[in-house]
Amino acid sequence: xxxxxxxxxxxxxxxxxxxxxxxxxxxxxxxxxxxxxxxxxxxxxxxxxxxxxxxxxxxxxxxxxxxxxxxxxxxxxxxxxxxxxxxxxxxxxxxxxxxxxxxxxxxxxxxxxxxxxxxxxxxxxxxxxxxxxxxxxxxxxxxxxxxxxxxxxxxxxxxxxxxxxxxxxxxxxxxxxxxxxxxxxxxxxxxxxxxxxxxxxxxxxxxxxxxxxxxxxxxxxxxxxxxxxxxxxxxxxxxxxxxxxxxxxxxxxxxxxxxxxxxxxxxxxxxxxxxxxxxxxxxxxxxxxxxxxxxxxxxxxxxxxxxxxxxxxxxxxxxxxxxxxxxxxxxxxxxxxxxxxxxxxxxxxxxxxxxxxxxxxxxxxxxxxxxxxxxxxxxxxxxxxxxxxxxxxxxxxxxxxxxxxxxxxxxxxxxxxxxxxxxxxxxxxxxxxxxxxxxxxxxxxxxxxxxxxxxxxxxxxxxxxxxxxxxxxxxxxxxxxx
Numbered sequence: 001x002x003x004x005x006x007x008x009x010x011x012x013x014x015x016x017x018x019x020x021x022x023x024x025x026x027x028x029x030x031x032x033x034x035x036x037x038x039x040x041x042x043x044x045x046x047x048x049x050x051x052x053x054x055x056x057x058x059x060x061x062x063x064x065x066x067x068x069x070x071x072x073x074x075x076x077x078x079x080x081x082x083x084x085x086x087x088x089x090x091x092x093x094x095x096x097x098x099x100x101x102x103x104x105x106x107x108x109x110x111x112x113x114x115x116x117x118x119x120x121x122x123x124x125x126x127x128x129x130x131x132x133x134x135x136x137x138x139x140x141x142x143x144x145x146x147x148x149x150x151x152x153x154x155x156x157x158x159x160x161x162x163x164x165x166x167x168x169x170x171x172x173x174x175x176x177x178x179x180x181x182x183x184x185x186x187x188x189x190x191x192x193x194x195x196x197x198x199x200x201x202x203x204x205x206x207x208x209x210x211x212x213x214x215x216x217x218x219x220x221x222x223x224x225x226x227x228x229x230x231x232x233x234x235x236x237x238x239x240x241x242x243x244x245x246x247x248x249x250x251x252x253x254x255x256x257x258x259x260x261x262x263x264x265x266x267x268x269x270x271x272x273x274x275x276x277x278x279x280x281x282x283x284x285x286x287x288x289x290x291x292x293x294x295x296x297x298x299x300x301x302x303x304x305x306x307x308x309x310x311x312x313x314x315x316x317x318x319x320x321x322x323x324x325x326x327x328x329x330x331x332x333x334x335x336x337x338x339x340x341x342x343x344x345x346x347x348x349x350x351x352x353x354x355x356x357x358x359x360x361x362x363x364x365x366x367x368x369x370x371x372x373x374x375x376x377x378x379x380x381x382x383x384x385x386x387x388x389x390x391x392x393x394x395x396x397x398x399x400x401x402x403x404x405x406x407x408x409x410x411x412x413x414x415x416x417x418x419x420x421x422x423x424x425x426x427x428x429x430x431x432x433x434x435x436x437x438x439x440x441x442x443x444x445x446x447x448x449x450x451x452x453x454x455x456x457x458x459x460x461x462x463x464x465x466x467x468x469x470x471x472x473x474x475x476x477x478x479x480x481x482x
Contacts, residue, residue, distance in 0.1 A: 023321055023364065027310045036306050036336055040274055049269040050340050052301060054133040054149045054188070056179040057158035058169030062196045066158055066236030067134055070260065073243040074123050120299075120342070122330045125265045129330065131301075131342040135179075142175075142471065146182060146464055147283055147399045151301040151342060154190040154267045155183045159211060161198045161233075166211055170218075172382075177218065178471060181381060184222045185474030186462055189270075191219070191229045192263045199235035203250035208233050230263045272339040277366035278305030278313070279452075279460055280345075281398035282359045288346050295325050295346040298355060300399075302343060303459035305363075308336035313347065314364045315355040316450040321364065322350030358400030360450040360460075368460070370448030373439050375410070375479035376463060380432040383472035387428040387436075393472070395440065396464040402449055404465075408437035435478070438463075453477050 055063045121132045135148040149155070157180055160166055169176040183191065193215060201207045212231050220226055233255055234241045243261045245252055258266070284299040307313070311324045326346040327334045337343045345361070355361075360368050380387060387406060395404040412422040413433040428434050440449050452460035454476040461477040 024312055024323070027312060027323075029308055029310050031308055031336055033306065036308070036338065037274060040272075040338055044269075049128045050131065051128055051154055051267055051269055052131045052133065052152045052340070052342060053154055053156060053264070053267075054135055054152035054183070055156045055158060056135045056145060056149065056175075056183065058160065058175040058179075060165070061158045061160040061169060061176075062236045063156075063158045064134055066194060066196055066234065066242075067132060067156075069236050069239050070242050071121065071123055071132075073239055074125065074261070125261050127265050128267070128269075130264065133342075142178065142182075142466075143396065143401060145179065146186070146396050149179075149183055149186050149188065150281070150396075150398045150462075151283070152183075152186075152188055153270050153340070154192070155188045156192045156194055156264075157183070158194045158196050159215070161195050161207055161211060162200050163207075165197075170214065180219060180224075181222050182464065182471060182474075184224055185379070185464060187458060189225065189228055190267050191224055192260070192267070193219075193229065193231045194260060195231060195233050196236050198233050198251070199238050199240060203233070203235075203240075203253075205254045208255075230258065230266065232258060232260050232263050234260055269340070273304035273457065273459075274306060274339050276304035276339070276457060278307055278361065278363050279303045279368065279457060280307070280343075280361040281400070282315075282355060282357055282361060283399040284344075285352060285355055285357060287352065295348045296322065296350055296352055296355070297344050297346055298361065299344045300342070300361070302337060302339050302341050304339050304457055306336060306338045307343075307345065307361075312364060313345070313361045314367060315350065315359045315361055316368050317359070317370055317447060318354060320350050320354030322347030322355070358398070360398075362450075368450035368452060369480060369482040371451045371480040371482055372441060372448045373407075373437065373481040374451060374463075374477045376436050376438050376475035377413070377478050378428075378432075378434050378436050378465070378473050378475035379415075380428050380430060380434070380473045381471060382430045383467065383470060385468070387472065388426075391467070393438075394466045395438065396466065397449070397451065397462075400449065402440050403442055405439045406436050406465075407439045410435040410437055436475075448482065451477055451480055453480050 055067050057063050123130050123132060133148040133151055135145040159176055160169060168174055195208055195211055198208065216226065219229055233251060240246060240249065240251060241259050243259055245259060280300050280302045282298050282300045286297045288294045288297045307324060309324050309327060312321055313324060314321050324345050325348050327337050328344040329337055329341055362368050389407065389409055391406045393404050393406060395402040409425050409428060411420045411434060412425045414421050415433045454461040463475050464471060465473040
């Protein structure tokens, strides 16, 4: 089925338009749109790149330790801060988690030794500013992992090279398969596979090559173009092959490829939708606590458009609006920010109960359509139970979790050509591709959910479907009913 060519839009007087009579007039802003677009063009020409990077993998694969060590190697975490983490983790009887504590900062995460929420940080290599998102690996926290992956341009898949551990993570019950599938379903095309803990395997070349041989056909089947996938052997605890490689070490006897830092620097910044209307899904809301950051703090990744200080923004769903008092990125303030940046906006004239995790920020003149029913082109994974008309599911859209029902199986598609091979199938089995109709939310609750069709904004049209604690399908919205 063809993707719809015409965007769904909201006309004045519909639920997609502001209803507050006291909304302020359009502000006089410090920068013209043309000026900001010129600045962005100059940045790209000067290779000043920004990439959202999510780190995923099976629980205990060493993701937080690996990236925490990377932050130390690159000088983002000072020696003093690291030594403090070493002392505190040793006092807690968790000395081996010292590097992970650079990212796992909450008391609960440090007590249990696992990442629970998505940890945010930034670091720079020679060519790139990375917005780092360290996602939880445990199967109980897959919704948090989805929220992190939805903000990423590229991914690092960390696998444990230790015999039995890789096999456990790569099994149908492990998270390696699910995380890789979710990354690709959320639009991530570039992947670095960090084969970690090779020090525990004496840097055995045969073990590395066996893992590469098993992962390559699987990642290709997930939809990754293998020319955009890099495999890198590493040891997170010792720092081997993160920023440098020991010339006299065991790894150097057979490996001549990139370090992890070099592999990351080869990632390409995707094209950005600077000219499109502002769309910013919210993944955190908090009260600002300083003079600069007073007001309501709202964090998220700008998926399209531009925002600047002084601008009036609408929070959907709902009719609340706020004024941007400050924009914070990389622990610094900016006068404006554009698509691809992960930022915190400090808003005035809006209350904490008027915007929440899962809301979408936009400009009042170009609101996101509010939808209760969508037509989705769906790729089914390997669910335990078949998908039938009337199946109740949880739909994930960025940080929003929406109760939903698959009300109609419209057609079954050929996966290669996209041609319709059957109308109104009775059931969708594993690995099927289909068009389905989805009813969002509970009947009689709310005006709808802010969504767009794939032809208008790809990042606003990707959905993931979960049921009974497992991810069963992914899809793109091809038609939306406001």
